[in-house]
Amino acid sequence: MTEYFHSVRLDFEKCKGCTNCIKRCPIEAIRVHEGKATIMQERCIDCGECIRACPNHAKISVTDTLDILNDYKYKIALPAPSFFAQFKEIENAECVLHALLNIGFDDVFEVALAAEVVGFLIHQYIQENRTKKPVFSSACPAVLRLMQIKFPDLLEHVAPVLTPMEVAARMAKEEAVKKTGLSYEDIGAFFISPCPAKVTEMRNPMNTKHSAVNGVIGVSLIYKDVIKQVIAIKTKQPEDYEKLHKATGLGMAWGYVTGESKNVDMGKALAVSGIHNVISLLEEIERGELKDVDFFELQACTGGCVGGPLNIHNLFVGRVRLRELIKKCGIQAPYFTEKQLIDLYKTGHFEATEPIRPKTIMHLDEDMSKAILKLEQVDKIAGELPGLDCGACGSPNCRALAEDIVRGVAFETDCVIKLREKVKTLAEEILDLARIVPPSMADSSKKTEEK
């Protein structure tokens, strides 16, 4: 494996070099050179903004496929809470869960159920003051990766709890070991994901050494298979199904922004979605504002996970559907008793074991004196650039081009306006030269005057 693994990639053939993506990338991680986009591997946070921005569908998210199921004897699907928002007019969650069994899984475990556990754990953490206030949600890996790069001093505020996906995989596999008698290695847990960042999170988890998730399958990959099954069985009554749906509305609501805050239910909470909104908010927090907030739920996708780039339906439609579904089948007795949850909290079973480390990749040079000189150059070059931020040079804005020039990966003439100026000066020089008459020749214009 290379140093950096990313789910978000470029489909080289489809890329037309249009520069739409470079301006939307929150980390300025994309450049267009020689007509094709390249993603800077050390910067990418897998948020999927470029997937949304690309008119040619040249930005893709590489996830696992159903083929991966063949490697395991017992396969468990872990559907994300937002997955249920992709089906219209369903009366209960059972039909979606059973549809997953019908396409090849042996069992299902709702991530919403694990989310309820995570919600409880974070609640306890804040209540017992075990993390520095304000506490940040640890659920959205794209936000955490953003913080690693741009807001490293806020990382110590992240709740030291595993993600719902991770907790779901661990619970599901432990249950399955007991149920089937198979060994842990024979059991595979597969997250049904709206999100490329979760693919990356499984490969290189941030707050635990190894992920218990064995594969992350994009919603868009299996949607057609699942919906066929859902349509076939959705008219059944809940009592006709073997009961698989165990989550309550509290966990199910993690599918959209504010759901987690409600579940954590601790002090003053602020829920913000959309990566650019998250950045403005984090800038405010970093300056020491918003001191009265106890819990921040931050989600990279607008609307939360229902807005995930791998989902099928419009996020607003999805949110309404999920709310409707919660009304229909979200009210049931909690699967875990309060005592069980408190025991889980006390054993620290789902606590983070690794600190989330800052990533220093923005600096211009290791040596500060050299970095200062380079920065001076950047300022000088940026001051001479037109400030249009047009992106035609392949860098997201004029300042980024100036940085790229100083880093040695771009040239001033990459700027079309600069190039035009140069051509104009050159043309004028050529004209001046053309007017000079060799001394041996007579100047015809003067002659006519003398006559």
Place this chain on the structure above:
Amino acid sequence: MLNNSFRFTPHITLEFKIEEKDFFIAGESASRVKKTLQQLGIKQDIIKKTAIIIYEAAMNVAIHAIHGVLKVYVDPEVISVITEDVGPGIENLELAMKEGYSTAPQEILEMGFGAGMGLPNIKQCSDELVIDTKVGEGTTLKAKIYLNKNQ
């Protein structure tokens, strides 16, 4: 001789103009400087302190003064944050340094600013702080943060 004894220290200066009641410039300049310091590879805790000083100092100028300027000077040894303003000056500097003491007008308090924490915060974040003020003329604030004091 002179050439040999004189050693050039690479440095960078950032300057921002602050107009009366311009409450956005404080946050904007803090973000801009933060990005610059990240590019220089300066440690996070120092960036955080600097951003707080800039924000509070610029906010003070915006709230109280007629106009002013914010300058941030960075070299490999030290970061200096300087605000110079034309304004009412500080009548009782000792009181102004106390937490919670505020002379901000009612409308500023309504906006959620002027809680009387500005100068105490600046003092807490800086290694050296000099305030030069003349009532009826203006105030100059100089805060320094040393980069290598822990080494």
